Structures are given as C-alpha cells and as structure tokens.
Amino acid sequence: MIEARGLTKRYGDTLAVDNLSFTVAPGRITGFLGPNGAGKTTTMRLILGLDRPTSGTVTVDGKPFGQLAWPMREVGALLDAKAVHGGRSAYNHLLCVAQTNNLPNRRIGEVLELVGLSEVARKRSKGFSLGMGQRLGIAAALLGDPKILMFDEPVNGLDPEGILWIRNLMKALASEGRTVFVSSHLMSEMENTADHLIVIGRGKLISDCTTSEFIAANSQQSVRVRTPQREELVALASAAGATVRDDAGGALVLLGLTAAQVGDLAFENGIRLHELAAAHASLEQAFMELTASSVEFHAGLPAGAGRESAHAGEVA
Amino acid sequence: MATTATHEALVGGKLARQPAGRAGFLGTVRSEFTKIRSVRSTYWTLLALVLACVGIGALFSWGQTQRLTHLDSGRNFRGAHVPPGVAAAVAAEIHRSAASISLFGLLIGQLIIIVLGALTITSEYSTGMIRTSLTAMPRRGTVYAAKGVVFGAVALVTGLVTSFLAFFVGQAILSSQHVSTTLGQPEVLRTVIGGGLFLAACGLLSYGIGAVLRHTAGAIATGIGLMFVLWILSQFLPGPPSGWFGQADIDKWIPFNAGSAIWEHQANGLNPFSPWIGFAVFSAYAAVAVIGGLVVFLRRDA
Structure with missing residues (x-):
C-alpha cells in the first residue's frame, strides 16, 4: 500500500508534483499515466x-520508505535501466x-534465471542492450521478493518481445497478490495491463479510477470504414447520428455507431464495404484530450502532432 | 528467454518474511566492499598507486646515490671541484632522511589515491548506481559511512603496503652507498607508517569532496588543487615582508605540508609542525571534507 497525501515537489520555479493525493492498493496493477513531464x-x-x-507526505505500508526495516523486502523499484x-x-x-538487506546469495541465481540473464551473469553490464539492462534492473527489484513493485516506463525502447515479457511479468506479480505500480505515457499500454489508473498531468491528479471506468467514461465508439461509395455512406451515417471524418488512405472514421450498426446500414442500403473495423484508438485520443491542457511543452507543436504520437504509441 | 518461467519461479515467495532486526551498517559495509572489489578501475588505480610510489621513490633514491658517487669523485654535477668533507656531510644528510627519500613518490601517489577516493562516490552519480543503492538502502547516513569505512580501509591497507614497499626498495638502492636506514632507527617506523596514513587521509579528503561535488572531474581537480597546486604555490610565493610573521607560518598550514610532516624526516627541518600535530591538522582538513560530504549526501536529492 502506497499512500500519497498532498505530495508536492518544487524544483526552483517548476512545480513538478502539485498537491498529489492517491492510494496504490495491494494485489493489483495500478497504472500511473501521464504525458512526458507530468511528474511521474x-x-x-x-x-x-x-x-x-517540498510538502506533503508519502508512505509505504504506513511508514516513510526510509524507515522500513528491510526496504528491499517491501519495495522493489525499476526507475531506469541505467542505474x-x-x-x-x-552477478x-x-x-x-x-548484501545491503542481508539477502541470501542463492536469491541472485534465482532472479537471474527469472529474467533470463543467467548466461551473461559474469559479463560486465556496459555491454548489455537496453532490454538486458531493463531485465537486470527488474532482477534487482525482485531480489527481496517484495510486496510492492514500482516500474517507471518499463517498456520504453523495448522490442515487442520485451514488451510482452514485461506485461506478463507484471500480471504474474499482481496475480501473486503483489502491488504493482507502473508508469507510462501510453494509454494503449495501460489498457492491456492495468486494473486501476491514476492519471496525472502537470503534477496534478486528473483521474483516479479503475481502467474499465476510465474507458467507459472516456472512450467513444469509433469505426473505420473503407468503401467505394463514400458519399452515400457519409450521408446515411450522418442521418443515423454519426460524426464522420476522413482518415488516412481514403478511409472514413465514424463516431457514434458500432461496427455492427455500420455494417447493417451498409448492407440494407446496398453499399459495398472494403474494410470495416472497430477502433480502440479513441481511448488514446481520450487520454490525449484529457491531458492536452496539462502537457508541459505543447507550445509550438504542429497541428496533428497529438495524433502522430498516438500512432507512435500503438506501434511501440 | 524466461517468458514462461515467470509463474513457477515467483509463486510462493522464496524468502522468509521479515526477519528480526533491520537492514543496517554491516550488510551495507559488505555491499560496499563488493562494489569496490568488483570493478576493474579499483585494481588499476591501486596498481598505479603502488607502481608510482615505489618507482618514483626508487628513482629518487638512485639519484641520491648518483649524487654521492659524483661527490665521492671530488666533483659535483657540473663537474666543479668540491672541497673535501662535503661528500661526507651530504652522505650524513641523506642517511638522516633516508626513509623520506624512499617515500618521495608519495608526492605523486597522493594524486592517484585522490582519483580513487573521488571515484568511489562520484561514479555512483555518473553511472546512476546511486538510485539503485539508495533504493536498496535508503538510510543515507549508513550508506555514506559504510562507503567511507570500506574505502578508508582499502586506502589505508594499500597505503601501508605501498609505503613499506617503497621504503624497502628505496633502502636497497641507498644501501649501495651505505646511506640506507632501517625500521629500527628512531622515527623511521613512524615515517613509513605515516606514509600509509597520509595516503588514506588524502583518499578520505577526496571522498568528502566527491560527495559534495558529485562530479568526477570536478572532485579530482579540486583534490589535486588542494594537495598539489597549493603546495607548488607555497614553493613559489615570496614570503611576506619580514615582520610579524614569516612565510613558514603560512606554509605549514598548506595541506600537503601539514600532512607530509608525518612522513618527512624531522632532521631536515622542513616542517614547522611536528609529525603528529601536522597529521592532526591534515586529518582535520579531511574531516571537514568528509563531514561536508555527509551533510550534502543526507540533504540533497539523489
């Protein structure tokens, strides 16, 4: 259990964390979401x-982290792969x-095995790839068999295999009843893993709810369609109450109708569809909109930059 | 890769929950010893320390024997005749300072231990290791003390080994002109042990500076400035006009001059401070740096 109460941190003129209060409950994955520079x-x-x-408090199981008897048995943290x-x-x-926490040496072999680094245990870590560095950081975090795990942007820069591995690891850790607190700036990443979301922007709390609540409250229906009979479909869909906009490659994005409704509409009116897909990108969009006003460096961004980064997010 | 092994390996926690007591000083000392012995730079630096001190001490000792060889032949280095009796006087002088002569390499050795002392702490910041270290052991005073104790012990042991090695090699060379000394002579053992103490104190001074600055190059430059540059300046600056105090009154407070009192043979009269007083002054400088480092380490964000 991590509890922040009125947590505030000021660096010079910059308010990095602004009166933040939240609780990270045990036994589930809590996503800590916000744009880059939000204060995660x-x-x-x-x-x-x-x-x-600067003011406020944050405790782990009721105590400041520094006062825990065996810190590594309570909290394992991966802040970055370069630490x-x-x-x-x-090794x-x-x-x-x-050794700082009197942990037995056999535990080192166990965590190396767990993260798949046994074969390079005797190699100096300066030759490690980012993914291997990340695994080494996770191995260190797991050494104390901790109740709470904190990962800061753990999938940043990883290849798809590495991303999948981290996701599965976090789920496994949570399924064992551990608290997992993981930060990300990608909504799409959290959608797949987190049970609960704490969303911040510019150091302030924006939202604190379950992932499904967040999705329900923020995601719009969105359907991507490709058809040779664009004008007819646009007219019909608009009449049925959908908002229509153009998408890349001549496709259309319809908001306000389900994929089934769009398919039926086309069938009943004899419109041929070349593509029909329900899109989840709107959740990323919702997140972008929710945090747009709180992005730290948004001045001077070209129009559509938000969408580009949303796409980059999907790829990553 | 161990993608599938995740579950079996983790389930059921492999560690007994919460043993009695708390993570403390001893475990952190073991950790810091592992840190210092598990990077190659430690060995290279310590090897450089030994080689520099022994090598330069040997060279300097050899130089003294050559000087005596010249004088014995009745001529000085420039080939001018020297009066009889000078050779014997010089030989006696060299014999009195034999221990210090063999330790001459400490002048360079101090710079090397300064590098290691600074790196002990600044490398934590330059590599990012400090975040891992303080997450494993958030009690910063404990970390700082453990690191200092481990480094201090390594520096002291290496310093003593270096000092004794340099002494024995130097005496072997000086003995060719029968001007060597032995550990049994008055003040000699103190001189040689003093060499080790001096190196350890230099290292700790630099450790403290490193903790204040958190920057390798800055800490080394500052350490060398304090130990070496100030000393060089003290050799060149003219004394103040004769009057209420003399140049020696300033010079003796220069860190190198105070610290080297313990390994300079008193007979040469270069050090206005007695050996232990001089070393106490120097240790006080080191203590100021170490305490300054502690204050910064405790208070500043890591």
Whole structure:
C-alpha cells in the first residue's frame, strides 16, 4: 500500500508534483499515466525517498520508505535501466544490492534465471542492450521478493518481445497478490495491463479510477470504414447520428455507431464495404484530450502532432 | 528467454518474511566492499598507486646515490671541484632522511589515491548506481559511512603496503652507498607508517569532496588543487615582508605540508609542525571534507 497525501515537489520555479493525493492498493496493477513531464518519475522518486518532498507526505505500508526495516523486502523499484555501474558484472551488481538487506546469495541465481540473464551473469553490464539492462534492473527489484513493485516506463525502447515479457511479468506479480505500480505515457499500454489508473498531468491528479471506468467514461465508439461509395455512406451515417471524418488512405472514421450498426446500414442500403473495423484508438485520443491542457511543452507543436504520437504509441 | 518461467519461479515467495532486526551498517559495509572489489578501475588505480610510489621513490633514491658517487669523485654535477668533507656531510644528510627519500613518490601517489577516493562516490552519480543503492538502502547516513569505512580501509591497507614497499626498495638502492636506514632507527617506523596514513587521509579528503561535488572531474581537480597546486604555490610565493610573521607560518598550514610532516624526516627541518600535530591538522582538513560530504549526501536529492 502506497499512500500519497498532498505530495508536492518544487524544483526552483517548476512545480513538478502539485498537491498529489492517491492510494496504490495491494494485489493489483495500478497504472500511473501521464504525458512526458507530468511528474511521474518525480513522484516515484519521492516515494523512494530519493527526493525530499517540498510538502506533503508519502508512505509505504504506513511508514516513510526510509524507515522500513528491510526496504528491499517491501519495495522493489525499476526507475531506469541505467542505474547500474557498467563496469560491474550482472552477478556482482545483484550481489552488492542483495548484501545491503542481508539477502541470501542463492536469491541472485534465482532472479537471474527469472529474467533470463543467467548466461551473461559474469559479463560486465556496459555491454548489455537496453532490454538486458531493463531485465537486470527488474532482477534487482525482485531480489527481496517484495510486496510492492514500482516500474517507471518499463517498456520504453523495448522490442515487442520485451514488451510482452514485461506485461506478463507484471500480471504474474499482481496475480501473486503483489502491488504493482507502473508508469507510462501510453494509454494503449495501460489498457492491456492495468486494473486501476491514476492519471496525472502537470503534477496534478486528473483521474483516479479503475481502467474499465476510465474507458467507459472516456472512450467513444469509433469505426473505420473503407468503401467505394463514400458519399452515400457519409450521408446515411450522418442521418443515423454519426460524426464522420476522413482518415488516412481514403478511409472514413465514424463516431457514434458500432461496427455492427455500420455494417447493417451498409448492407440494407446496398453499399459495398472494403474494410470495416472497430477502433480502440479513441481511448488514446481520450487520454490525449484529457491531458492536452496539462502537457508541459505543447507550445509550438504542429497541428496533428497529438495524433502522430498516438500512432507512435500503438506501434511501440 | 524466461517468458514462461515467470509463474513457477515467483509463486510462493522464496524468502522468509521479515526477519528480526533491520537492514543496517554491516550488510551495507559488505555491499560496499563488493562494489569496490568488483570493478576493474579499483585494481588499476591501486596498481598505479603502488607502481608510482615505489618507482618514483626508487628513482629518487638512485639519484641520491648518483649524487654521492659524483661527490665521492671530488666533483659535483657540473663537474666543479668540491672541497673535501662535503661528500661526507651530504652522505650524513641523506642517511638522516633516508626513509623520506624512499617515500618521495608519495608526492605523486597522493594524486592517484585522490582519483580513487573521488571515484568511489562520484561514479555512483555518473553511472546512476546511486538510485539503485539508495533504493536498496535508503538510510543515507549508513550508506555514506559504510562507503567511507570500506574505502578508508582499502586506502589505508594499500597505503601501508605501498609505503613499506617503497621504503624497502628505496633502502636497497641507498644501501649501495651505505646511506640506507632501517625500521629500527628512531622515527623511521613512524615515517613509513605515516606514509600509509597520509595516503588514506588524502583518499578520505577526496571522498568528502566527491560527495559534495558529485562530479568526477570536478572532485579530482579540486583534490589535486588542494594537495598539489597549493603546495607548488607555497614553493613559489615570496614570503611576506619580514615582520610579524614569516612565510613558514603560512606554509605549514598548506595541506600537503601539514600532512607530509608525518612522513618527512624531522632532521631536515622542513616542517614547522611536528609529525603528529601536522597529521592532526591534515586529518582535520579531511574531516571537514568528509563531514561536508555527509551533510550534502543526507540533504540533497539523489
């Protein structure tokens, strides 16, 4: 259980975290969502005591992190894949981390096996790829068999296999009753993994609810259609109450109708469809809209930049 | 890759929950020792320390024997005749300072231990390791103390080994002109042990500076500035006009001059501070740096 109360962090003139209050409940994956620069990393650093809050408090199981008897048995954290000394082997990195909490050496072999780094255990980590570095960071986080796991943007820069691996790992950890607190700036990523969402923008809390509530409240029906009889379909769909806009490649995006309704409408009116797909991108869109006003550096963005990044999100 | 192994390996927590006590100093000391022994730069730096001190000490000792060889032949380095008796006087002087002569390489050795002392802490910041370290052990005072104790111990042991090695090699060379000394002579053992203490204190001074600055190049530059550049300046600056105090009154407070009192043979009269007083002054400088580092380490965001 992580509890933040009125958490605030100011760096000079910048208010990185602004009066943030939330609770991360045990036994589920809580997504911590916000655009880049929203204060996610700072919040995690405050939880871990790496930064001192300007005001407010944050506790782990009722205590400040620094007062926990065996910190690694309570919280395992992956802040970034680069928090290692590259000249040290993976084994020795984990050894020096384990020793601080009197963890048995056999645990090092276990976590190396778990993250699939056993074969490179004696290699210096400066030669590791980003994905391997990420796995080493996760191995360190798991050393103490902690009740709470925190991952900051764990899928950033990973290949699809690595992303899938992290997703499955987080689900497995949560299914064992652990608290998983994971940050991301990609709604699409969280949609697949998180049970609960805490959304922030510019350091402020925007939303704190279950993922399904968030989707229900924010996602619009959206259907992508391709047809040689565009004008007829646009007219019919508009008459049926849908909002229509053009999509890339001559396709249409219809808002306000389900894919089934669009299909029936076309069939009843003898319109040929070359493509009919229900789209979930609207959730990403909802997230963009929700946080648009709170994006830190949005001045000067070209029109449509939001959509581009939404697409990039889907690809990643 | 272990994509499928995830479940079996994790389920049922492999560790007994919450043993008594709490993560503390001893575990952190073991961790810090693992850190320092598991990177190659430690070994290279320590090897450089030993080689520089022993090598330069040997060279300097050899230089003294050559000087005596010249004088014995009745001529100085420029080939001018020297009066009889000078050779014997110089030989006696070298014999009195024999221990310090063999430790001459510490002048360079101090710079190398400064590098290692700074790296011990600044590498945590330059690599990002500090975030992992403080997440595993958030009690910062414990981390700082454990790191300092481990580095201090490594520096002291290496410093003593270096100092004794340099002494024995230097004496072996000086013995060719029968001007060597032994550990049994007055003040000699103190001089040689003092060399080790001096190196350890230099390292800790630099450790403290590193913790304040959190920047490798900055910390090393500052350490070298304090130890080496100030000392060089002290050799060149003219004394103040004769009067209420002399140049020596300033010079003795220069970190190198105070710290080296413990490994300079007193007979040469270069150090107005007695050995232990000088070392105490120097240790106080190091303590200021270490305490300054602690304050920054405790208070500043990591």
